[in-house]
Amino acid sequence: MVRVVDARTVLESADVARALTRIAHEVLEQNKGSDRLVVLGIPTRGVSLAERLARRLGEIEGTPVPHGCLDVTMYRDDLRRAPLRPVGSTALPEGGIDDRTVVLVDDVLYSGRTIRAALDALIDLGRPRAVRLAVLVDRGHRELPIRADHVGKNLPTSRAERVMVRLVEVDGEPDSVTIAPGPTLAGSPS
Amino acid sequence: MRRHLLSSADLSADEVRMLLATAAEMHEVQRREVKKLPTLRGRTVINLFFEDSTRTRSSFEIAGKWMSADTINITGKGSSASKGESLRDTVRTIDAMAVDCLIIRHMASGAAHQVAQWVDASVVNAGDGTHEHPTQALLDAYTMQRRMGDLAGRRIAIVGDLTHSRVFRSNAITLRTLGAEVVLVAPPTLLPSGIDSWARADGLELSAELDEVLASGPDAVMMLRVQRERMSGGFFPTPREYTVGFGLTRDRLRALADANPEAVICHPGPMNRGLEISADAADAARSLVLDQVSAGVAVRMAVLYHLLAAEEVAA
Numbered sequence: 001m002v003r004v005v006d007a008r009t010v011l012e013s014a015d016v017a018r019a020l021t022r023i024a025h026e027v028l029e030q031n032k033g034s035d036r037l038v039v040l041g042i043p044t045r046g047v048s049l050a051e052r053l054a055r056r057l058g059e060i061e062g063t064p065v066p067h068g069c070l071d072v073t074m075y076r077d078d079l080r081r082a083p084l085r086p087v088g089s090t091a092l093p094e095g096g097i098d099d100r101t102v103v104l105v106d107d108v109l110y111s112g113r114t115i116r117a118a119l120d121a122l123i124d125l126g127r128p129r130a131v132r133l134a135v136l137v138d139r140g141h142r143e144l145p146i147r148a149d150h151v152g153k154n155l156p157t158s159r160a161e162r163v164m165v166r167l168v169e170v171d172g173e174p175d176s177v178t179i180a181p182g183p184t185l186a187g188s189p190s
Numbered sequence: 191m192r193r194h195l196l197s198s199a200d201l202s203a204d205e206v207r208m209l210l211a212t213a214a215e216m217h218e219v220q221r222r223e224v225k226k227l228p229t230l231r232g233r234t235v236i237n238l239f240f241e242d243s244t245r246t247r248s249s250f251e252i253a254g255k256w257m258s259a260d261t262i263n264i265t266g267k268g269s270s271a272s273k274g275e276s277l278r279d280t281v282r283t284i285d286a287m288a289v290d291c292l293i294i295r296h297m298a299s300g301a302a303h304q305v306a307q308w309v310d311a312s313v314v315n316a317g318d319g320t321h322e323h324p325t326q327a328l329l330d331a332y333t334m335q336r337r338m339g340d341l342a343g344r345r346i347a348i349v350g351d352l353t354h355s356r357v358f359r360s361n362a363i364t365l366r367t368l369g370a371e372v373v374l375v376a377p378p379t380l381l382p383s384g385i386d387s388w389a390r391a392d393g394l395e396l397s398a399e400l401d402e403v404l405a406s407g408p409d410a411v412m413m414l415r416v417q418r419e420r421m422s423g424g425f426f427p428t429p430r431e432y433t434v435g436f437g438l439t440r441d442r443l444r445a446l447a448d449a450n451p452e453a454v455i456c457h458p459g460p461m462n463r464g465l466e467i468s469a470d471a472a473d474a475a476r477s478l479v480l481d482q483v484s485a486g487v488a489v490r491m492a493v494l495y496h497l498l499a500a501e502e503v504a505a
Contacts, residue, residue, distance in 0.1 A: 074227045074229040074257075074495070074499075075227070075228060079229065079499045079500060080500065080501055082500065082501055083500055083501060084496060084499065085500070086208065086211070086212070087212045087215045087216075088215070089215055090215070090218060091218075120228065124224050124227070125222065125224075126223075
């Protein structure tokens with residue numbers, strides 16, 4: 001990893017863990033238990049977060065909560081503006097999403113365009129009873145009328161800053177969220 | 191990814207692997223109830239086929255439609271070509287309608303390369319004469335890789351009419367790109383002239399003894415169609431004699447199974463049952479013939495995605 005001189009760590013490993021635990025309780029409170037819940041992560045880091053969230057939900061309720069991943073690449077509205085994006089994988093748990101409450105999980109909520117694409121992708125796969133959104137970080141600057149139901153941390157940022165999420169499963173280094181100067185690179189999570 | 195797909199030699203190993211990975215994701219879409227992605231909305235894809243085709247044309251059409259491109263089929267017989275219009279005028283006329291992609295099959299080797307010089311659209315070679323058929327090679331590699339895992343170091347025999355086979359040419363290139371061992375088996379009359387020198391240069395083995403090759407336990411055997419429409423006679427005495435020498439008969443199927451219990455069988459179709467492949471071999475559990483067809487759409491979706499979805503790279 002390139003160490004950026006002015007990078008500022010806003011969440012450390014323990015903070016990420018606490019945020020996910022709180023989100024798990026919020027989800028269960030709102031859903032009144034884990035009945036008919038499905039947790040779907042958006043690649044790349046959303047998938048790891050979804051796995052962790054599903055594990056916590058299962059531990060709290062004592063019954064496993066199904067989880068999977070939802071790739072949104074082919075639903076993006078900016079495909080033509082960027083170099084080719086590799087297609088990620090979509091895997092729904094057994095039983096699908098029909099008549100279930102889907103909790104979408106992503107690492108950073110920014111413009112909202114990824115979530116717009118995710119909603120379109122979901123609807124092509126079935127008809128959930130409800131869709132909720134859980135994110136580790138909400139950094140603002142929405143371009144669409146989309147908001148998260150569960151937020152790990154609200155992080156006021158300027159568009160000139162970059163938010164970087166590191167997760168041990170994906171990056172091989174301890175969980176962290178940092179802010180660094182420099183614009184978000186095309187193709188990075190938004 | 192480049193703007194055209196004209197030859198299997200255009201693709202590096204990384205590009206082939208990326209296409210196959212994309213195809214695997216596209217294959218999942220095929221199992222959905224709603225088989226529709228918005229990815230190529232507003233793009234126009236023209237299937238321009240001067241030769242008969244069932245699976246290639248329909249799979250390109252389905253691939254385009256499932257990705258929301260507008261797909262239009264033009265066949266040689268129903269087009270102005272039958273009124274004597276030249277290929278150049280036909281493709282330039284179509285190109286003038288601002289289409290994004292031209293998928294072309296033509297009986298002349300090199301037609302797709304030539305067309306790519308004439309048009310602004312992306313061109314995909316869907317078979318040019320006896321030259322190449324790159325998307326077939328990709329779907330064969332995809333099908334085999336799905337069953338066998340990584341193809342590097344695997345031994346794959348390609349058997350039959352090499353002279354007239356564009357499937358063989360593209361397959362040999364793609365399989366070598368992926369690091370497979372390729373052994374070619376054909377009667378001397380169906381070997382392309384000069385193959386000795388270039389086959390060796392490309393690392394391809396040559397054999398005229400199918401039984402020996404089968405006994406060596408190849409991981410896959412790809413049977414090529416005997417292309418009677420391209421033959422003016424004299425390549426082999428009788429169909430029966432061809433079968434005896436180079437057909438995948440019931441006995442040879444057993445010999446293959448003995449030499450390598452995991453071996454698979456491919457055929458690009460359409461099959462001449464009883465000529466190059468027996469019904470037992472075509473319908474065996476180790477036959478991937480229908481998997482090949484099913485992979486056709488997924489692989490062509492991947493090709494269209496790679497050519498058309500992203501921003502246009504300045505040429």
